[in-house]
Structure formats: structure tokens, C-alpha cells
Amino acid sequence: MSDTKILTLWKGDKLDEKAAEILRASCKDVTIPLDEEGEKDIAALLEAFLARDDALGLAAPQIGLTKRIVVFRNKGFDDKDKWTKSESDCGVLVNPRITQARGEKVIMAEGCLSCPDIQVEIERFGEIKVRGYNAQGQKVNKRYTDFLARIVQHELDHLEGKLIIDYDGTIYVSQKKQRFFQCLFQNS
Numbered sequence: 229m230s231d232t233k234i235l236t237l238w239k240g241d242k243l244d245e246k247a248a249e250i251l252r253a254s255c256k257d258v259t260i261p262l263d264e265e266g267e268k269d270i271a272a273l274l275e276a277f278l279a280r281d282d283a284l285g286l287a288a289p290q291i292g293l294t295k296r297i298v299v300f301r302n303k304g305f306d307d308k309d310k311w312t313k314s315e316s317d318c319g320v321l322v323n324p325r326i327t328q329a330r331g332e333k334v335i336m337a338e339g340c341l342s343c344p345d346i347q348v349e350i351e352r353f354g355e356i357k358v359r360g361y362n363a364q365g366q367k368v369n370k371r372y373t374d375f376l377a378r379i380v381q382h383e384l385d386h387l388e389g390k391l392i393i394d395y396d397g398t399i400y401v402s403q404k405k406q407r408f409f410q411c412l413f414q415n416s
């Protein structure tokens with residue numbers, strides 16, 4: 229079991245400046261062909277992701293690596309009981325770039341492990357095409373639709389330092405956190 233810490237933008241009622249610096253960074257491309265460091269980083273992200281049962285996706289900056297790597301569940305989103313620890317149920321993208329976005333935009337509330345206790349309604353494309361590399365460093369061209377397209381767009385945002393609180397959709401917060409978020413958004 230991995231005990232990799234997931235960076236959060238705030239802890240309790242305090243912004244975490246150090247975490248923010250990493251979460252807000254624009255991530256760097258991984259060297260292709262993959263070298264030892266790249267392989268190590270991909271393995272670390274995959275391990276941190278598979279160790280959790282509350283994540284649909286995870287981006288490298290969330291574990292402190294400002295590299296362009298994301299991992300996400302690619303099936304069975306609705307039924308956590310069916311989530312396996314198998315790598316074949318995960319998608320890994322290295323140096324991903326969206327090459328095409330289309331379809332009707334869909335609005336849905338999203339949460340993020342790095343922004344605890346808050347959900348934001350975000351409009352996302354229903355279909356995207358992504359170019360990048362897989363966990364073995366082979367070139368891939370992928371097409372994602374519906375909910376999976378949403379997850380991938382969310383994770384790719386992380387690589388640009390963009391978080392759910394940067395969208396101006398309706399925000400949902402718990403009562404006890406309301407005052408904290410009011411201050412946070414006034415200052416940003």
C-alpha cells in the first residue's frame with residue numbers, strides 16, 4: 229500500500245502555499261524515449277493512484293511531480309465495488325495534448341482530491357481526441373467520450389496548473405466551510 233501524499237491546495241482552513249506552487253505549475257514534458265526517471269515517475273503515479281479507492285484520476289503534480297503524466301480509471305465509473313487494482317482498468321497518458329474537442333458541452337459538478345470539500349459545476353466537451361504516449365512510451369492517439377472525456381479533461385487541466393476552482397460555475401460547499409471559501413475567492 230502506497231502512502232504517497234496527495235497535495236491539497238488547502239488544509240483545514242489554511243491555504244498551503246508550498247502545495248499551491250506545485251499544483252499551479254505548468255508541467256514539463258517527460259523525456260521520450262522514456263528514460264529511467266520517466267519510468268520511475270510513471271510508476272510512482274500509477275502506484276499512488278491504485279492505492280486509493282476514491283479517485284477517478286490523478287495527475288503527476290498532485291503527488292508533487294511537475295511532469296506531464298496523468299492516470300485515470302477507464303471503465304466502471306459508477307460502481308466502486310468493481311474497481312480493480314489492475315493496470316488494465318487504467319489509462320495512462322504521458323505528454324498528452326488535446327488535438328480535437330467537440331460535441332455538445334455538458335455541465336456537471338466535479339470534485340478534486342486537491343481541492344477538498346468543494347464541488348464546482350464545469351462545462352466540458354463531450355468528445356476529445358488526445359495525442360501523447362502510453363506508460364511504455366509508445367505514441368498513442370486516443371478518443372474519449374462522455375464521462376471519460378470529462379475525467380481526461382479534468383486531469384489534463386492539472387498539467388497546466390488549472391483547478392476546478394478556476395471555473396466560474398456554481399460552487400457547492402459544506403456549511404462549515406462556507407466562510408473559508410468566501411475569503412479564498414475574495415482574495416483570488
Ligand SMILES: [Zn+2]
Nearest residue numbers: 339340341342
Ligand atoms: Zn483534480
